[in-house]
Amino acid sequence: MEDIKMKLRKIMAGIVATSVAGTMAVAASAQYDAFIMYASGSWYPSTMDASGHSEDAASGTVTEWTAGTAEVTKDGTYTVSVSGIKASAVDEETGEEIMAPTPGEGAAVFNVDIPDLSTALGIGANCEGYDATMTAAQKMEFAKSKGINVTDVKITQVTDGETTEVAVDSSKIFFGDIEGNGKFRIELYNQFGETKNDAPLNVADIYFNESLNVTFTISGIDAITGGNIKPADTTAPADTTAPADTTAPTTGDSTKPNTNTGVEGVAAVAGVALLAAGAVVVAKKRK
Incomplete structure (x- = not known):
């Protein structure tokens, strides 16, 4: 048994990432x-989307996980x-690259x-009455x-087969379009958000090596949608600008302008990045 523990420690030591700097694209x-969007207290591991896979270009680290999602289109739990x-x-010992279990802590x-x-x-965002400058508390209101x-x-959370509950004060949670990007967020803790100042939970209570789970009840959807929620319109508005006249002017006709300016439109695509730094993973078991 001790040999297994020692070997696990060596395996886990191989995934210690110090000064990890780089960006991880957040999958749609x-x-x-x-x-669940989760990053441990050391930012490693990070499961920031529902894709179940991420790669850090700087360290070459690959992380995999299972995202248990739920389609939210009506009132319910x-x-x-x-x-x-x-x-x-x-x-x-073997030099073999493997995928090793990684616990989440903090x-x-x-x-x-x-x-x-x-x-x-x-x-x-873009809805009447919403103001991007509002605080998280105001967006929730x-x-x-x-x-x-x-x-x-x-x-x-589940650790070594044992399920424990992490105490949470629901009155300190923020929810709504916190980031101004159309998402509905339930902010349990964010060191860059307003929950850092008066946290709904003690992050030191978080330690799991199997799963982390959140159950919540949401209401008010049915009253707004009538039970028939429609997909968000993400289609770009139609271009109603009249096409430029690119017809070459008649020779000698100085009254007809040449409207071909040669100016081309350029679309810029911005990527969402996450800075992960100073990550250290320690394999351990809590009693």
Whole structure:
């Protein structure tokens, strides 16, 4: 048994990443599919989307996990999870690269995100009454003013087959279009957000090597949508600009202008990046 523990420590040592600097693209998630966005206290591991796979270009680290999602299109109680986190490691004895289990400890980021839901409910960016300069608390009050509410938040974690509950104060949670991007976010803890100042939970209570789970109840969707939520309109508006006249002017006709300016439109695409730094993974078991 001790040999197994020693070998596990060596395997886990192979995935220690110090001064990790680089960006990880956040994969798009399906509309209205709730998922857990999680980064440990050391930012490693990080499961920032529902794709189940990420690669860090700077360190070459590959992380895999299982995202337990839930489609949120009506009032109800939903459970989402992140489990089976593994990262690339090198066995020091064999030199073989493997995917080793990686525990989550603490939290730098811990949210539940639901893509496009705020837009669909009329409580997000570009909706009347929404102001990007509002605080998270004000954005939540705006959502509540439209009838949306989140209650009965419960957090559980599984370590070595044992399920424990992480205490959470629901009155300190923020929800709504917190980032101004159309998502509906339930912010449990974010070291860059307002929950850092008065956290709904003690991040030191988080330690799991199997799964992290969040159950929540959301209401007000049915009243807004009539039980028939429509997909958020992400289509770019039609270009109604009249096409430029590129006809060459008649020779000698100085009254007809040449409207061909040769100017071309350029579309810029911005990527969402996450800076992961100073990550150290320690394999351990808590009693």
